[in-house]
Amino acid sequence: MPAFIDRDAVQAMLGWAQLVEVLEPDSYRQVHLPGALNIPLHELDRRGPLELRTNVPVVAYCHDLA
Amino acid sequence: MDWMINGLPLEGDAAGAPRAIDAVSAIPACQFDVTLSEARAAMESHTGCVVVNDSGIVVGLLRAPDADGRQPVTEAMRPGPATFRPGVAADELAQHLREHDLDHALLTTAEGRLVGVATRPALESLARPPDAN
Numbered sequence: 001m002p003a004f005i006d007r008d009a010v011q012a013m014l015g016w017a018q019l020v021e022v023l024e025p026d027s028y029r030q031v032h033l034p035g036a037l038n039i040p041l042h043e044l045d046r047r048g049p050l051e052l053r054t055n056v057p058v059v060a061y062c063h064d065l066a
Numbered sequence: 067m068d069w070m071i072n073g074l075p076l077e078g079d080a081a082g083a084p085r086a087i088d089a090v091s092a093i094p095a096c097q098f099d100v101t102l103s104e105a106r107a108a109m110e111s112h113t114g115c116v117v118v119n120d121s122g123i124v125v126g127l128l129r130a131p132d133a134d135g136r137q138p139v140t141e142a143m144r145p146g147p148a149t150f151r152p153g154v155a156a157d158e159l160a161q162h163l164r165e166h167d168l169d170h171a172l173l174t175t176a177e178g179r180l181v182g183v184a185t186r187p188a189l190e191s192l193a194r195p196p197d198a199n
Contacts, residue, residue, distance in 0.1 A: 007068045031078040033069070063069075063153070 010059055017057045020044075033061065070153040071181065084192035086159050086173055087152035090182035093172075098125055098140055106133035116172065116180055117143045123178040124149060149174040152181050157193035160186060 010019075010033070019036035021028050028038035039047045044060070052058055070076070071087055094115040096105040109115045109130055117126040117139050126143030133142065150159060150171045159171055163186045171189070173181040 007072065007074075010069075011074060029078060030080040031076050034075050034077050036077075 005059070010061070013057065013059060017059050018052055020048075020052070020058060020060045021062065022060050023062050027063075036061075068175070071175070080155065084156040085152065086150060086154045086156055086171065086184045086189065087181070089156060089184040089188035089192050090152065090173055091185070091188070093180075093183040095180055096128070096139060098138070100139055102128075102133045102135045102137055102139055102142055105139045106130065109133065116147075118180060122180060124172065124174050124180050127172070147172055149178070150184075151176065155193075156184075156189045159184065160189035160193050163189065 013019075014034060019033050021032045021036045021038050022041040022044060023038075024040050025038055028036075032038065037051065039051065041062075048058075070085060094109050094112050095118050096108045096115050098117050098119050100108075105115055105117075105128055112130070114127060114129040115133075116124055117128055119125050124147065126140070126145045127147045128139050128143040133139070148171075150173055152173045152175075163169065163171060168186065170183050170185045172183055175181060
């Protein structure tokens with residue numbers, strides 16, 4: 001069940017949750033959270049089941065640098 | 067964004083590059099419902115202040131020369147100033163300020179809450195290579 005979590009919760013999950021940046025590869029290459037995978041949003045349905053484990057929480061994020 | 071403002075770790079090609087937040091300095095702020103004279107007092111030696119609402123959201127800018135009288139600040143402020151996110155690369159923001167002949171940039175969160183101000187000299191200093199003159 002998806003839920004919104006804040007910065008402190010994400011920080012506490014570093015190193016064990018599966019972080020997924022859903023922006024395009026160029027943005028991911030510039031900067032991303034430590035250990036995050038890059039699965040662009042439009043590929044999530046296809047690649048998610050192939051690349052993500054089902055027994056570990058997934059944290060999907062993007063960012064606003066504008 | 068909240069992650070960057072709090073100096074938390076990042077990875078990637080530009081993870082170590084200077085960002086606008088690295089050049090931030092404080093700027094006086096006043097509530098939107100104070101008078102011009104009250105706002106002037108809050109400015110002290112600064113040339114202006116940011117006007118915020120009761121949620122801390124930026125609503126305008128007020129220049130010191132305009133801050134005189136008993137009218138509410140909303141009558142003299144410049145509403146809806148341009149704002150920038152603290153995570154913007156320092157060199158990109160410095161270039162933007164040069165191109166638009168601006169000397170500072172107001173930094174806010176994505177929700178519009180005031181973070182501070184970054185001056186063009188401070189941004190250019192960050193963007194300059196360490197061994198440049």
